[in-house]
Amino acid sequence: MTRLRVVVIGTGNIGGIAVRCLQGRDDVELVGVWGRSRNIGTDAGLLDTDQACGVIITDSEEDIFALRPDCAVMALNIRDPIEAVRVNGEWHVKLLEQGINVVTASDGSLVFPPSHPEQDYVARLEAAGIKGGATFYANGQEPGFVDHMAMLATTLSNTIKCITSYELFNYSMVQERAEMADIFGFDELPEKQAILEQPGAQLYVWGGPLINVADKLGYKVERFEELYEKRVAERDIKVAFGTIEKGKVAAIRIRTSAIIEGREAVVVEHVNRMCDDIAPEWRKADTHGCMRIEIEGDPNIALECTIGDRRKPEELGYDGYLMTVTRIVNAIPYVCAAPPGLTSFRELPLTTPSSALRSDAVSIDHKILRPGG
Structure with a gap:
């Protein structure tokens, strides 16, 4: 089986957990991670675990696009909602126009695109997806x-x-x-x-x-x-x-x-x-x-x-992030197989995970959540 090539955009809690969850699967392969923090130049596996994964975090967009990934996990941590729409939107359009599918938990209003308050933005994403032959999917907990x-x-x-x-x-x-x-x-x-x-x-x-x-x-x-x-x-x-x-x-x-x-x-x-x-x-x-x-x-x-x-109530915060990540990481193969444009969980099959019963499924130690991550 040829595995789908995946990149992660962002190195906060969502991005770090996504890196961990992309390991050990039969159908996806992590090939790149983009960040904008002190983590540049370090192994992405160290974001959420103590085990290196062999992918070095870069701050070069050119390097990410040169990898020609099949899908990008958008995980930038931007608290200001207006700034988040602007920055994420720029990334989304560039990725989609270059034929890279996108999964994200960063904008809950796009879980059901017809409900988004800014339909011009939705139309822009739809047009970018059609142009590049790629699909956009938002979900989360x-x-x-x-x-x-x-x-x-x-x-x-x-x-x-x-x-x-x-x-x-x-x-x-x-x-x-x-x-x-x-x-x-x-x-x-x-x-x-x-x-x-x-x-x-x-x-x-x-x-x-x-x-x-x-x-x-x-x-x-x-x-x-x-x-x-x-x-x-x-x-x-x-x-x-x-x-x-x-x-x-x-x-x-x-x-x-x-x-x-x-x-x-x-x-x-x-x-x-x-x-x-x-x-x-x-x-x-x-x-x-x-x-x-x-x-x-x-x-x-x-x-x-x-x-x-x-x-272990102290794990609650981490588990909440983890559930958010799995809703988009598990969907990657289904999104990559979907028609170009915007899609939602109402259009996709049930997004069950791959390789979920492998022996390491419940034995991975993770790092505590990082403030500001």
């Missing part, structure tokens, strides 16, 4: 897998009143304060507005999944509603990035709803805490983290996916 799980659950339904996708996570093991503070508002005074509190921010992240599920069921969303609540710590709380002082935000509840036929019909709700006993009136998982689908209807349905080993 959420958006992505959770949408897929919700659709799967509806196959058990006769009639549906409301579908709610829950993310119930204890985030106390996250090591990077900036991400928790800027995006969610954790470890800030309650009057400070987080990114996800800003009007329309939730829709940019979760509008796509809501539209995706509604569209699959044959409905159009009439309007959206956004809710953001927060609770402050009643004592100092030790977390992985330091201490959240009494009076600062330690729990949030985010609820984004699609209104169909005058009622909440499809909902995404996140309840995230920094300790288990805060905000007891909100939904809570039995483990450090889970994704849960609940359907109120005929019949009532609950489907839950827990994450990681409950005996």
